[in-house]
Amino acid sequence: MKQKIFTFLLIAAAGLTACKKNDSNQPDLREFDEQKIQAYISANGLTGFTADTTKDGTGTTGMYYKIISQATGDTLKYSDNISLVYTLKSFDGKYVAADTISNHFYGYLGQLTAVNQLTGFRLPPGLQLAIHNLLQYKGSSMRVLIPSRLGYGVNGFGSGSISNVNTRIAGNQSLDLYVHVISDQDIYDEQVIKNYIAANNLTGYVKDPLGYYYKIVAPGTGAIDEISEFTTVTTTYTGYLLNGVGFDTGSATTATTLTPYSLITGVEDALQKHASKGTSISILIPSSLGYGAGARTSIPGNSVLKFDFQITDIKQP
Missing domain, CATH: 3.10.50.40 (Chitinase A; domain 3)
Structure with missing residues (x-):
């Protein structure tokens, strides 16, 4: 009987040793x-x-x-x-x-x-x-x-x-x-815009002294200085991130009215300095002239933006 118990204990001990060895072979x-x-x-x-x-x-x-x-x-x-x-x-x-x-x-x-x-x-x-x-x-x-x-x-x-x-x-x-x-966010945004223009083989964009880039897709029929900050502008437009994701596309085909003073700095300045009735204009805007560091629902903080406007009518205040 003692021999059987001793044999059982040996087998049990061997089993425990095997388990420990197997555990130690598992990587932490x-x-x-x-x-x-x-x-x-x-x-x-x-x-x-x-x-x-x-x-x-x-x-x-x-x-x-x-x-x-x-x-x-x-x-x-x-x-x-x-x-x-x-x-x-x-x-x-x-x-x-x-x-x-x-x-x-x-x-x-x-x-x-x-x-x-x-x-x-x-x-x-x-x-x-x-x-x-x-x-x-x-x-x-x-x-x-x-x-x-x-x-x-x-x-x-x-x-x-x-x-x-x-x-x-x-x-x-x-x-x-x-x-x-x-x-430096301004330097970074400038390079992002240049890379975007080069990658998409875009031509005709001019850098405004304020820091944004613009292109007159179609010239207007009015005087360039006829839009002021309080002018009522009737337009269709779209807003995109540079990856092609739209954040403001609801007015792409439906005309809306706006006044430049209520818009982000880059758009406000571009419309007043480079657009008139009938103008189609494309604008690439660094984040400092857009929404800045503050993130919005579909716009990350410090985002470069692309807007395209087609101005169909203007009304002076």
Whole structure:
């Protein structure tokens, strides 16, 4: 009987040992993320990435980064107000947000991970750490690979099935991000407008001294100075972001009346200085002459805008 009990205990002990060994062979989350990042780097032929050695309490962050351009000056603090554009892709490729026209953030660096009240989206904590610890300066850009535990964790982010494309980031997905922290918004907007003109092979646009670009698509029949800030203008018009997303298209075919003084600065100035009855005019407006840093329902903060106006009638006050 003693022999049988001893034999049973040996078998049980061996079983427990096997279980422990099997458990120890399972990677923890840090190891899991590291394996995924290394596989991603290899599969995509990425070069020039550096492991972040910043300590996060239980080790290093596990992020890998590549500085594309780095400016100098005062290092960024969490209390600093910043404007940035970004792209984001999950490692499985099922979530891709690559549009830097719509992917804007403006606010305190320390609030970067807060939920955007207009879109419901929030940026991952790893990006906040990377900007603060690695990128450090306004006017700089980087690409960073963020482990899932500094991304959206085990639960992921978004709505719908994980099989859907661009609606949900699956759990335990590491992230590939590009970020550019803007130093001078006016200079950045100017380059955005120039890039847009070049990419679309546009011609005929002239830069007004105020800072916007305009093109007279069809000249008017009246005098250029006949529109004042209080003139009632009858027009059809459209407003778009430079990615082609319309934010004001309801008056594209239905005439509406407006007065320049009630419009954003870029439109008000362009209509008064370059338009008359019968004019068709296209305007590319930097954010400082548009809605500025404040985001609206369909307009991110610091957005360059495109307006097209066809003026059919004017009435003097």
